[in-house]
Amino acid sequence: MNNSAIPAVQAADPPTRRRLPRNASLIIGLVLTGIFLLVALASFFYLPSNPNVPDIRHRLLPAGAPGHWLGTDVLGRDIVAQLMVGARTSILVGAGGATLSLLFGTITGLAAAAAGKLTDETISRGADIMLSIPGMVTALVLAATLGSGALTTILALTAFFTPSFTRVIRSAAMGVLQEDFITAARLYGRGRIFVLARHVLPNIAGVMIVQFTLYFAAGILTEAGLSYLGVGVHRPSISWGMMLNEAQQQVGVSSPLAIWPGFAIVLLVLGLNLLGDGLRDVLDPKLSRRRG
Amino acid sequence: MSGANALEVHNLVVRHDMLTAVRGLSFALPVGGRMGLVGESGSGKTLTALALMGLLPMGWQADGSVLHDGVDLIRQSDRALAHRRGRTISMVFQDPLSSLDPVRRVGYQVSSVIRRHMKTSRREAERQTIELFRQMSLPRPEQLVRAYPHEISGGQRQRIMIAMALACYPQLIIADEPTTALDVTVQKQVLRLLNGAVEQRGCALLMITHDLPIIAAMCDTVAVMYAGRIVEMGPVGQVFRSPRHHYTRGLLESQPTMDNIALDGSSRLTSIPGMVPPLHSLPTGCAFHPRCAAATEKCVAEVPTLEGGTRRAACWHPVESMAEAAAS
Amino acid sequence: MTTHTNAPLPTNEAMRPILEMRQVTQTYTLARQKLFEARPTLTVLDHIDFDVRPGEAVGLVGESGSGKTTLTRILTGMEQPREGHVLFDGRDVWTAEPSHRQLFRRSVQVVMQNPRSSLDPRMRLGASLLEPLRSLRIEGDHAARVYQVLDQVGLSRNALERFPHEFSGGQLQRIAIARALMSGPKVLIADEPVSALDVSIQAQVLNLLKDLVRDLGLALVFIAHDLSVVAYTTSRVSVMSAGRIVEIGKPLDLFTHPKAEATRNLVGAILTVESGLAGNALA
Numbered sequence: 001m002n003n004s005a006i007p008a009v010q011a012a013d014p015p016t017r018r019r020l021p022r023n024a025s026l027i028i029g030l031v032l033t034g035i036f037l038l039v040a041l042a043s044f045f046y047l048p049s050n051p052n053v054p055d056i057r058h059r060l061l062p063a064g065a066p067g068h069w070l071g072t073d074v075l076g077r078d079i080v081a082q083l084m085v086g087a088r089t090s091i092l093v094g095a096g097g098a099t100l101s102l103l104f105g106t107i108t109g110l111a112a113a114a115a116g117k118l119t120d121e122t123i124s125r126g127a128d129i130m131l132s133i134p135g136m137v138t139a140l141v142l143a144a145t146l147g148s149g150a151l152t153t154i155l156a157l158t159a160f161f162t163p164s165f166t167r168v169i170r171s172a173a174m175g176v177l178q179e180d181f182i183t184a185a186r187l188y189g190r191g192r193i194f195v196l197a198r199h200v201l202p203n204i205a206g207v208m209i210v211q212f213t214l215y216f217a218a219g220i221l222t223e224a225g226l227s228y229l230g231v232g233v234h235r236p237s238i239s240w241g242m243m244l245n246e247a248q249q250q251v252g253v254s255s256p257l258a259i260w261p262g263f264a265i266v267l268l269v270l271g272l273n274l275l276g277d278g279l280r281d282v283l284d285p286k287l288s289r290r291r292g
Numbered sequence: 293m294s295g296a297n298a299l300e301v302h303n304l305v306v307r308h309d310m311l312t313a314v315r316g317l318s319f320a321l322p323v324g325g326r327m328g329l330v331g332e333s334g335s336g337k338t339l340t341a342l343a344l345m346g347l348l349p350m351g352w353q354a355d356g357s358v359l360h361d362g363v364d365l366i367r368q369s370d371r372a373l374a375h376r377r378g379r380t381i382s383m384v385f386q387d388p389l390s391s392l393d394p395v396r397r398v399g400y401q402v403s404s405v406i407r408r409h410m411k412t413s414r415r416e417a418e419r420q421t422i423e424l425f426r427q428m429s430l431p432r433p434e435q436l437v438r439a440y441p442h443e444i445s446g447g448q449r450q451r452i453m454i455a456m457a458l459a460c461y462p463q464l465i466i467a468d469e470p471t472t473a474l475d476v477t478v479q480k481q482v483l484r485l486l487n488g489a490v491e492q493r494g495c496a497l498l499m500i501t502h503d504l505p506i507i508a509a510m511c512d513t514v515a516v517m518y519a520g521r522i523v524e525m526g527p528v529g530q531v532f533r534s535p536r537h538h539y540t541r542g543l544l545e546s547q548p549t550m551d552n553i554a555l556d557g558s559s560r561l562t563s564i565p566g567m568v569p570p571l572h573s574l575p576t577g578c579a580f581h582p583r584c585a586a587a588t589e590k591c592v593a594e595v596p597t598l599e600g601g602t603r604r605a606a607c608w609h610p611v612e613s614m615a616e617a618a619a620s
Numbered sequence: 621m622t623t624h625t626n627a628p629l630p631t632n633e634a635m636r637p638i639l640e641m642r643q644v645t646q647t648y649t650l651a652r653q654k655l656f657e658a659r660p661t662l663t664v665l666d667h668i669d670f671d672v673r674p675g676e677a678v679g680l681v682g683e684s685g686s687g688k689t690t691l692t693r694i695l696t697g698m699e700q701p702r703e704g705h706v707l708f709d710g711r712d713v714w715t716a717e718p719s720h721r722q723l724f725r726r727s728v729q730v731v732m733q734n735p736r737s738s739l740d741p742r743m744r745l746g747a748s749l750l751e752p753l754r755s756l757r758i759e760g761d762h763a764a765r766v767y768q769v770l771d772q773v774g775l776s777r778n779a780l781e782r783f784p785h786e787f788s789g790g791q792l793q794r795i796a797i798a799r800a801l802m803s804g805p806k807v808l809i810a811d812e813p814v815s816a817l818d819v820s821i822q823a824q825v826l827n828l829l830k831d832l833v834r835d836l837g838l839a840l841v842f843i844a845h846d847l848s849v850v851a852y853t854t855s856r857v858s859v860m861s862a863g864r865i866v867e868i869g870k871p872l873d874l875f876t877h878p879k880a881e882a883t884r885n886l887v888g889a890i891l892t893v894e895s896g897l898a899g900n901a902l903a
Contacts (some may be wrong), residue, residue: 179737180738184738187696187697188756194755201739344824476889480889498824505893506891508894510896529897543819546819546820548822550848550892561826568818581821
């Protein structure tokens with residue numbers, strides 16, 4: 001038996017490779033998302049030029065042109081300015097849709113988990129029905145009845161995403177409700193609402209935050225799709241999807257026009273998804289171990 | 293050299309990043325021998341078993357050597373190990389419900405092991421399965437093979453797991469807390485069946501449990517693990533009747549069994565103070581020293597070695613035997 | 621093998637039961653098997669009589685499925701029995717006025733099997749300990765009460781600021797016991813309190829429960845599947861089988877002269893180191 005070898009083994013450098021990529025996705029996600037948030041905020045204070053005023057003399061300038069880093073579109077409007085205002089729309093619509101669906105999803109999910117079998121059946125089957133309606137159809141119907149715009153898009157996203165939140169929060173809450181500390185709280189006399197607010201919510205907060213970031217990203221994609229189809233926002237508002245729509249009409253003339261908004265969408269969605277993944281690992285160690 | 297041993301473990305180390313859960317384990321299990329590995333949660337006993345099977349969870353890594361059937365299991369490819377598992381070594385896990393596939397009939401799960409390793413026909417494998425079920429005293433084996441895991445009791449499930457482990461006449465069975473999840477009244481029956489089957493086939497048994505009476509009933513040698521090391525080992529009778537390590541003695545005295553309590557509530561168990569140290573802050577020297585009444589500065593500074601013949605204890609101040617204590 | 625011998629646990633037969641079940645029957649309605657047939661019912665508890673007196677530790681043993689869990693749920697007021705009565709201090713808790721229900725809630729507390737699951741992982745232990753006082757609206761010096769209870773279970777004050785994951789199972793079970801003691805209960809119901817704990821820790825918790833019965837005059841109901849653990853902790857044991865209490869007796873009598881078949885099975889199931897070494901344990 002060679003005991004002298006053992007302390008050396010303990011002191012050996014730990015293999016840290018496994019932990020690195022996990023933190024990396026969190027950091028890259030934070031940086032990407034943070035940059036776009038800053039850009040959106042900055043657009044309120046500074047824009048290179050007015051993104052809605054046509055300037056026919058400077059139409060279709062290439063990237064790198066003086067005063068227009070990324071060039072101008074077919075009406076001579078600055079691409080950078082449009083992207084900056086577009087970030088505002090994307091973040092507003094994505095965050096708005098994700099926030100509202102998180103709110104409604106939490107209420108319905110907790111009710112389904114805790115308020116008895118009949119409520120659960122009603123809410124769960126309701127969610128199933130909602131999920132079986134294609135989201136784009138919901139959005140088109142809403143746009144047709146309420147008129148298109150950022151608010152309508154947020155409402156459409158909410159209708160589209162809420163059932164998914166309901167399901168996730170219901171199952172997470174049911175897991176927590178089975179724990180003994182819930183029984184203990186009921187035994188010393190706590191009511192259902194208190195138990196949900198003080199014991200269940202803090203314990204599913206991690207799941208909620210991760211879901212929020214993922215649906216934030218999905219909301220941005222959906223908004224881009226709707227605006228591309230022409231049922232999203234309209235000028236003077238600007239969105240990346242709308243920019244894609246406008247650029248598509250000019251593909252033969254100037255293809256780089258479609259690249260910039262597409263690039264912005266990809267980067268922000270990627271950032272949010274990485275952030276969600278990183279947060280999942282940080283907030284829920286149990287889950288990360290299973291994902292291994 | 294390893295011909296006479298079903299299993300020879302040399303300086304086994306199991307670790308994960310900074311954590312070292314098994315810190316240099318060495319023991320030998322002769323062909324047909326039965327050894328008990330005693331330990332609490334955090335002692336490293338389950339990771340030891342998984343390391344022997346090549347089934348360590350993601351991120352855990354084993355070093356040292358584990359000789360079995362002429363090869364070093366630690367240096368085998370996963371494919372070679374997969375070929376061995378269930379054939380020359382098999383394992384019985386604690387929870388029989390999660391170790392059986394819920395969507396397959398139990399008979400199929402056993403016969404597929406036989407078909408994989410023994411290359412028999414389907415009909416022959418099914419016949420052997422029914423015969424194994426009969427040996428495990430399972431009721432109406434012809435019908436039971438068609439049952440799904442959730443349709444039968446926990447005791448029956450564990451007997452099926454044992455049947456599966458025995459199916460290919462392995463040289464070694466590793467049983468990790470095989471009766472902990474079962475009702476007490478079923479435990480004895482399952483142990484009896486396992487005991488009989490191991491005896492009849494002459495295979496070696498490595499029994500991993502925290503339950504000392506089970507070791508006493510099933511094994512001929514015992515190794516007591518604490519914080520990743522073996523602190524005492526030897527023939528079961530000697531270790532349990534006159535433990536030399538203070539931890540072994542503590543374990544024997546702190547479990548209420550009919551051996552050590554009066555039945556009018558008047559007795560008081562000696563408890564081991566403190567708690568099992570977490571892996572990330574193991575004490576220096578003898579890991580048991582913070583909980584040991586006999587600890588001195590030497591125990592804090594130096595790791596006691598496990599030396600001697602068949603009867604060994606890693607302790608600087610071993611417990612005097614009962615006879616010596618009485619004489620002094 | 622024992623260090624110091626205490627007096628035998630008292631049985632307190634002269635005192636009136638503090639918590640009592642009289643002829644309690646509990647049935648569950650199962651799902652319909654065929655469309656036009658009545659739903660089948662399952663009798664989980666069948667005319668159970670059970671009581672515990674102040675300062676007395678009583679045990680309840682039985683295999684899984686014998687009805688222990690349902691009995692615990694009814695005894696703690698989590699479930700209302702279909703028939704029969706649960707009496708606290710001589711009065712039915714389900715028909716008494718709200719103030720008596722409230723007294724019952726304060727006075728009957730539970731220690732559960734798995735301490736890790738029984739404490740909210742996102743709550744500091746201090747907050748967990750205060751929860752019963754806040755929930756039951758118990759007035760007084762809460763901080764002093766917390767310190768007093770920590771002393772009773774042998775934990776230091778610096779535990780209060782920490783979270784459950786920083787503790788071992790044995791320490792968490794002490795904290796769970798501390799929380800159960802916060803409201804000043806008269807009855808402690810311990811449902812398999814040591815079976816999830818490390819072996820070397822079990823004796824600490826069992827000894828603590830015994831001390832609480834002696835020092836605080838608590839009534840203890842100790843539920844377990846392991847007859848030897850129950851025999852160590854209690855002075856009177858009820859054996860359950862298939863929804864009935866089939867035998868009640870002192871541990872010594874149950875071991876030496878078990879009458880019911882269920883008792884014989886439980887006694888026969890006990891393995892000891894001595895019988896194992898003698899080679900006749902599995903005979």
